[in-house]
Structures are given as structure tokens and as C-alpha cells.
Amino acid sequence: MNVLTNKKVIISLLIVLGIVFPFIIPNLYYLHIMTLAFIWTIAVYGLNLLAGYTGYLSLAHGGFFAIGAYVIGILTVKLEMGFWLSFLLAPLVTMFIGLIIGLFALRTKEHFFAIYTLCVGYIIYLVIDKWEGLTGGVRGLIGIPLPEAIGPITFQSPTAQYYLAFFIFLLVVAVIYRIVHSLTGRTFIAIRNSEDLALSLGISTKRNKLLAFVLSTFFAGLAGAMYAGFIRFIGPEIAYTTITFDLLTYMIVGGIGTFAGPIVGTFLIVIISQNLQFLQDYRMLIFGPLLTLLIIFSPRGIVGFIQMQLYQRKRKKQESLAYKNREEETNAGG
Amino acid sequence: MLEVKGLTKRFGGNVAVKSVDYSVQQGKINAIIGPNGAGKSTFFNLITGVHEPTEGTIIYKNEEITRQPANVIAKLGVARTFQSTHLFEMSTVKDNVIVGHRLRTKSNLFDSIFRTRRLKEEEQQCIAKAEESLDFVGLSHVSDQLVTNISQEEKKRVAFALALATDPEIVFLDEPTAGVNPDETDEMAKLIQKMADKGLTICLIEHKMPMIMQLAHHIMVLNYGEKIAEGTPAEIQKNEEVIKAYLGGTVSA
Numbered sequence A: 001m002n003v004l005t006n007k008k009v010i011i012s013l014l015i016v017l018g019i020v021f022p023f024i025i026p027n028l029y030y031l032h033i034m035t036l037a038f039i040w041t042i043a044v045y046g047l048n049l050l051a052g053y054t055g056y057l058s059l060a061h062g063g064f065f066a067i068g069a070y071v072i073g074i075l076t077v078k079l080e081m082g083f084w085l086s087f088l089l090a091p092l093v094t095m096f097i098g099l100i101i102g103l104f105a106l107r108t109k110e111h112f113f114a115i116y117t118l119c120v121g122y123i124i125y126l127v128i129d130k131w132e133g134l135t136g137g138v139r140g141l142i143g144i145p146l147p148e149a150i151g152p153i154t155f156q157s158p159t160a161q162y163y164l165a166f167f168i169f170l171l172v173v174a175v176i177y178r179i180v181h182s183l184t185g186r187t188f189i190a191i192r193n194s195e196d197l198a199l200s201l202g203i204s205t206k207r208n209k210l211l212a213f214v215l216s217t218f219f220a221g222l223a224g225a226m227y228a229g230f231i232r233f234i235g236p237e238i239a240y241t242t243i244t245f246d247l248l249t250y251m252i253v254g255g256i257g258t259f260a261g262p263i264v265g266t267f268l269i270v271i272i273s274q275n276l277q278f279l280q281d282y283r284m285l286i287f288g289p290l291l292t293l294l295i296i297f298s299p300r301g302i303v304g305f306i307q308m309q310l311y312q313r314k315r316k317k318q319e320s321l322a323y324k325n326r327e328e329e330t331n332a333g334g
Numbered sequence B: 001m002l003e004v005k006g007l008t009k010r011f012g013g014n015v016a017v018k019s020v021d022y023s024v025q026q027g028k029i030n031a032i033i034g035p036n037g038a039g040k041s042t043f044f045n046l047i048t049g050v051h052e053p054t055e056g057t058i059i060y061k062n063e064e065i066t067r068q069p070a071n072v073i074a075k076l077g078v079a080r081t082f083q084s085t086h087l088f089e090m091s092t093v094k095d096n097v098i099v100g101h102r103l104r105t106k107s108n109l110f111d112s113i114f115r116t117r118r119l120k121e122e123e124q125q126c127i128a129k130a131e132e133s134l135d136f137v138g139l140s141h142v143s144d145q146l147v148t149n150i151s152q153e154e155k156k157r158v159a160f161a162l163a164l165a166t167d168p169e170i171v172f173l174d175e176p177t178a179g180v181n182p183d184e185t186d187e188m189a190k191l192i193q194k195m196a197d198k199g200l201t202i203c204l205i206e207h208k209m210p211m212i213m214q215l216a217h218h219i220m221v222l223n224y225g226e227k228i229a230e231g232t233p234a235e236i237q238k239n240e241e242v243i244k245a246y247l248g249g250t251v252s253a
């Protein structure tokens, strides 16, 4: 009970913090960083659903992020469609492309799946980079419009954009929470644990793996569309594998296969890298070894580490309680 | 109830199971014995859909299931345990078992996201089933422990509970007492007997002869993939070829 109420308190506090952040720190630059962190977290949640919960490490995730961004870019800039309709279509189109790629990719397993998807990710980059007529090639797409006003709400100011991203972020977290903590999530976890066992329990691993894959591309596409709508300029570098590896790092640091991991990992690293900006690319000299150590000492990241500590504390408490009870019994008996 | 005809499995040039005819006796404890590498596990894998047979047919309740995938066969009421357990060690015993009843539920992604009544009902159903199965195998007291913290024998019992949670009619147990000490082996034998008493059909691979002779109603002996004998425990004990196979081949404890 204690933990549960604690959790509720923590969640409420975080939501309040998210709401008041623009007032406590009225700094446009920090607002920009926070908005981006929300967007990255959504993408990481998609990756975590597939790699963390279902056990299939996709290295095409950055590619799907870029597809989401380019779909909204092409629809609004080239076809001059409205923002919201394009925004709705972007994750759906990404999901459809994900479905087709997933059908092939999921014929492979483990490291072959990782290698296969790495290639897929690179092909997505090449297509975006070379198909000038559609994507603008290296010049990219400029002038993605602002979201149209919804009634009295407009999205011109950075603060409004921050709140929009925050709102979608909360929605995604809630949806992921429900997926993960339901029979669907349990099915994914069963597949990650052992496909043979899952099959023997009557679970269609094929169908559920495809579901996890398609869902992960949906969230990647959504995050991509949000990114394009926020930055309003996109170039082929957002499809580059560095994006995939950034997302992967956020997930692993936070805790692969944990619910809070994507938030913890993304915000932590985004904030730390902002403060280490002066080191430029040498940041990696610090991050690399830290990441290696973390994987060795806590394969399930920061959140996994904390969970383990909490569990062990609870267990020790129970054991000492049982011990005390036994002692009292023998005392009463003697 | 379950019948196989001419069942054969070749892995490359290696014939793991060679033209076996066999029928499982309903409601009984059926045992399959044989030296290591005789093809017992492969035989189970063929019936439960893990491997596709090279030749032969498998008929379950008058329906041919020969090339059906494992998940479809499970839904028909055929459950199994593996020679090595595949449990999720970092999760609780109960959480491991809850998913065992998933195959009897219909909730989909939509139900999960909107937490529909169907999802809530089916989740309760899965939890109740897990508790019932854990109670049956005598593990209620560890249901909140992480699997990594329970004993080898308890893990075997969790695997039983998982199989039972699927609501099976027939259960295939692949060496359920491997790596379990003698006292615990007796307890496992009691549990298997209890499952049979409940009306389940049991098919069992075992190496521990005293246990088999005491438990089984019917025994089939495999050697180099071939059925060399079958019959009651008394018949098998007297069978010349069986004695030869066990003394001549690799005797395994």
C-alpha cells in the first residue's frame, strides 16, 4: 500500500512539475529542450515496447521516426494539406510501412533481427537522402506549418508548443501503461521470456510480435511527426543511425523493459548532455564508459536497479518479520 | 485419445524418431523411457508441434493435428513442460503463471488500451486460474516470490502450474524430476498422481526407474528412435530387449 500511494504521489508531483515548468523556468532555451525531451521519450517508449517488453531489438527505430517526420513534412509542404490531418496520417502511414517491413524482419531473430533492422534503417536513410523529388534530398523540407488553432487555443508560442508536446506525452504514457499492464503486455513479456514456452501456452507469437513491431513504429512515427511540427525543418540526418543509437542509449540507461525507464533515461541524458555541451563530441568519452559500466552492473538500467533494491528491502523486512514471529512463538511455547 | 502412426523425424541424416506407432491411454499415466538421445524429447516435440514430423500422422480426438503449429495444438487442450524450465526469473511466481490462461481469453489491444469490461473480467479469470493452479501444485506460499529466489524443485512445480493454467486434457511432462533430490522426487510423483486422479491424461518422460514402475500404467521404450517395447511396468521389467538396451547402451540416471 505504502509503495502504491508513494507512486501516486510521485506521479502527481511530476505532472504538476510538468505543468508549472514554464512558469518556474521562463527560459525559452530550456523550454525548447524539455519539449524535445518529451518527443524523444515517446519514441523511446515505442522502442521499449518492442525491444524491452517483446525482446526484439530493432535498429530501424530512427528510420521510422524519420518516416513520421517526412510524411507530415511532405503532406504539409508538398501537398499543402492541413497540419492536423497530416499529423494524424503520419503515424498511421509509418505504422503501415512498419507492418510491411515487420512481416519480413520478424522472420529473423535475436542478432539477425538487429542486423536486419539496422540495414532497413540505413535503407530508409538512403531513400530519404537520395529521393530528391519527394523529400528534398540533402536540402530537406522547410516551412512545415504551425498546428492550426483549436478553438481559442493557438500554438504560436513556445509555451503553447511545450504544453501540446506535454499533453501528447501524458497520453502516450497512459496508453503504454495500459498496454504493458494488461494481458497484451503479459503476452509480449511471455514472448521475450521464451518463444518456445509462449507457443506451448497457446500464444500466437507471430501475430503478437507483429503487433509489438507495428505499435513501436506507430510511436516512432508519432514522435517524428511531433518533431517535424516543432522544429519545422527536417533534413535526412534525422534518419541517420545516430538517432537510433541515441534512442537506444536513453532506453538502456533508463532501464530496458521497465515502465519508467524511457522517461528517466531520456530526461537524464538530455539534461546532462546540455550541461556537457562545452565538451562537444568528447561527451562520448564520458558517456561511453559510463554506459558500459551501467550495462555490466545493472542490465535493466537505473529503474531496474532501483526496483531490485526496493524488492530486496521488502524481502528482508518480510524475512525478519517472519523470524521475529517464530521467535515469539517459541518464547510463548517455552 | 491421442494416436500417432509411423511418426518419423530426421534431422539431416540423423533419424531421431523412427516410424513410431503409439497411442496414449486416456486418463492414465503413460511413460516413455529410453537411454539418452533415444529421441524421447523429440517425440514430445513432434506431438506438441514444436517440430514438424518428416513422416507420419498425429491424431488427437479424431482430428488430425500433424502439421499444426504449437500454439494451435495447445488450444486444443494439449499442454507440456520442457526438460529445462523457461521461466522468467526476475518476475514473481504468480506473474509467471498468469499468462498461462491467456489462450482461453479474447481481449485484444483495444480492450487493453480502453480497459474494457471484457479485459477486466478476463484478467480476473487469469489471476484466479493462476492461484488455483499454484494451489494445486502446492506453491501458494511462494506465489509472490521472484522465481530466481525459489528452489529447483519449486521451479519445476511452477512449470506444472503453467501447463495446468492452460486448462489441458492431456499433459506432456519432459523429465520433471531431473535435477531434483530423492525426497523431492517422491513429492513430484505424488503431484503427478494427483493430476491423474483429477482426470488428466499424463504422458511422462522419466529416467528414474523406481518412480516410473510405481507410477505408470503403461510404458513405451524408445531406443535409437525406435519403439522397442511397450506394456505394463511388469512386462517391461521382464523384457529382454529393454534390459539389453539399458545394459548395452548408455545407462543414464
Ligand SMILES: Nc1ncnc2c1ncn2[C@@H]1O[C@H](COP(=O)(O)OP(=O)(O)O)[C@@H](O)[C@H]1O
Binding pocket: B011, B014, B015, B016, B034, B035, B036, B037, B038, B039, B040, B041, B042, B043
Ligand atoms: N533440434 C534438433 N536439431 C538436430 N538434432 C536434434 C534436435 N533435437 C534433437 N536432435 C537429435 O535427436 C536425437 C534425439 O534427441 P532427444 O529427442 O533430445 O533425445 P532424448 O530426449 O531421448 O534424450 C539426438 O541425437 C539429438 O542430437
Ligand SMILES: [Mg+2]
Binding pocket: B040, B041, B042, B083
Ligand atoms: Mg530429452
